Amino acid sequence: MDNKDKPIGFFDSGVGGLSVMKEAISIMPNENFVYFGDSKNAPYGTKELEEVKKLTLNAVDFLLDKNVKAIVIACNTATSAAIEDIRDKYSSIIPIIGIEPALKPAVKLNRKGNVIIMATPMTLKEKKFKALMEKYRNEADIISLPCAGLVEFIEQGVLEGEELETYLKQKFKEYLANDINSVVLGCTHYPFVKNALSNVVGSDIPLIDGGEGTAKELKRKLKEKDLVNDSKEKGKIVIYNSLNDNKIIDFCYNLINL
């Protein structure tokens, strides 16, 4: 098989990375995609670092077995835990793209008020995020908001409703009285609950995620390595999940079409 025809591999701790793959499909519809979600082990964000590294490396091996031409770690938590190890091991063989909270576009909005970054506890604790904060700390008032428990709603298919909004209200209660510049969705699961979030913080508050930026970075990398698929036909999408259950696979296809 020509390298260009090989699929692009996407990985996340569960269904969240589909929010990134969706963006990639929309700008590169002729590419083939393979997605692996590790819902059996989700959430990653409250686990030990070593465990997340191990799970992520296993997932990369799974995708390499599927003969992919590039890998996107479409999970902020797995990126912060394991991207250095993965690059050390594999970047001479294959392009590896990670994701981090889209703090830059939020800061550049230059709106009044706090930039609130929602992410998993691990993402906010790791050195990758600390370095990002350091870069922008003088440009805006930035608040880290760890959201343990939110990934579980989305994994269970709860994307709206009272219970979810009560959870979000509780998280944001200290900040709603002040101006909010924007909310950064620093976990790839969160774009799927944008509507519920807007109901809580207000529909005028920008919600910013890194999906589009990551998809563009992937496209740039494929061009640079001469790996862009030149087929004129719509590509194929295959989804795997460690739960090995049709219900979760159907849910994943629904999320892509949302």
Ligand code: DGL
């Ligand atoms: N989608 C993952 C992320 O971007 C969720 C991590 C988790 O499973 O806790 O961080």
